[in-house]
Amino acid sequence: MQDDPVIRVVTKVLTPAIMLFALYVQFHGDYGPGGGFQAGVIFASAFILNAIVFGMNRGRHVWPAKFNLQCIALGVILYGGTGIASLFMGGNFLDYNVLSNDPIAGQHLGILLIEFGVGLTVASVMVGLFFAFANRTQHLRLLDLPSSSDDGTSSKDKPKANAKPKAKAKTNTKTNGAKAKQVSTAK
């Protein structure tokens, strides 16, 4: 997918728009549908689209593994921290009235902070999961482990036309040729 200029350009244009939409959903949660959880998922889908189109290494370069794990913890710390802060200010745990001078403003601030914490956690979890799943092949290669059923050689000579039902349209004879070449080159 990396070699297709159209998709690269459109992804470059779309990714900031998706992130902006995620932030809109995040901070719009008080007045309409949306909130931390949905915003986190949309934020993660921007990174996933980037990783799919520009390749895993570029994707991993954008959000490194270590920072990704730290962000998961950071979200939960932000949430718990707001609770502890309201403890210090005299209220009980997670009671936002005391967070600022008048209760309503305190509630708004508290809800804003914890929604941001939830969004951060969910976004980094989804991105981490995607890289953990999609990067498995590279990881196994580095660990030099045979994958669960490494019978690569046997199925080399009978490549299927496509995953869908085996309806052999007349154009598909050429597909088998192309698929075989593709499978061998990709090996």
Next chain:
Amino acid sequence: MEFWINAALAIILTVIGIMAVSQHRLFAVIILSGAYSLVAATWFVVLDAVDVAFTEAAVGAGVSTVLALGTLSMVPGKEKKRPVEALPLSLAIATGMLLLLAVADMPQFGSPDTPVQQHVGPHYITQSEKEIGVPNIVTSVLSSYRGFDTFGETAVIFTAAIAVFLILTGWTRKKIITKPKSKTKSPELDV
């Protein structure tokens, strides 16, 4: 008019469910589960549950389809055929019957005089504007009245993610990388 839309969506949902269960090609199952989430999200839209529709569309149709596709390259394309044993099947049918029995005497869908609606609900609906001042009652209940519970949910997401990373990226496996393959620093933490 509303009833017919609900009925049509319910039928479509069950048809997609049956197709997904009877399908053996894992790729088709993933796409059908994406379609299932789309129809469920549309149904929540018709039922006026906007936040749930939002989450269902974002998570069900979007991320879970892509995550499942990400894993599909590691598993064979077809589901292995297993004979249907008698005991689990009968257990499943028995629990199904019990649930149907329980559904029979649940209160009518959305009727106001059930204990659930009477207990704390009215206080939230009437006081939410004064106490918290957030127009969207769902958000005010979710993050302020029920803030401690949502804190628990965030902690659950956190632990689930850490568990997945522990299993998948081999922290538990003894280190096999003797000499780093690629010239770059061998990613001991390759999440």
Next chain:
Amino acid sequence: MSELFDFLVTAIAIISLCLGSLGVVLGALGLIRLGDVYQRMHGAGIVDTGGAGLILFGLLLLSPDWTVAVRVALIGMLIVFTSPTATHAIARAATLAGIEPILARRSRKKPQKDDA
């Protein structure tokens, strides 16, 4: 004067809604009747540009206040960005998978299978 203006706006909105729904039906029909993946993309294109464009334009005129209008415009812009790209990606994947487009039969003989 403004009453006439409102009437005109709703009239235009209703016309564009009907034309848009016609576009969607025709596009979907094209999706079925056309013979090959590449021809069916024209049908899908009609659904995206003709159908979605006109329907969203009608909704734009019907929207009560500007916040709703902005969201409808955003949806229209997103569809203009993503749908042609998706169709392009499908066409590219199809050609790389080796599916041959059915070329015009009348002008020259269809290429034989062996020398394809």
Next chain:
Amino acid sequence: MEPQTALIVTLAALAIGVFFAFIRATLGPTAFDRVLAVNTIGTIAVLVISVHGFWAGRPEFLDIALLYALINFIGTIAVLKFFRFGTLGDHPPRHKEDA
């Protein structure tokens, strides 16, 4: 002919559109017909949610329509990458059956 009836007419036309696209999704000989049909069903779903939002007088649905147009694009790109490379990652899949 007020706006409400026009919206209902549009909903009916969109339902017909979904029905036609669903026929193509089931019939489609090659996998790319199916991806095209599912993509069209996604776009029509966006339109259904928007028109239903306007008909029911609830403009919050437009956020869901915007989100779904986005998800539809990402899903199509992921499926196409899976068709071509057999995996979403960079390396060819270990399991070679009919990836």
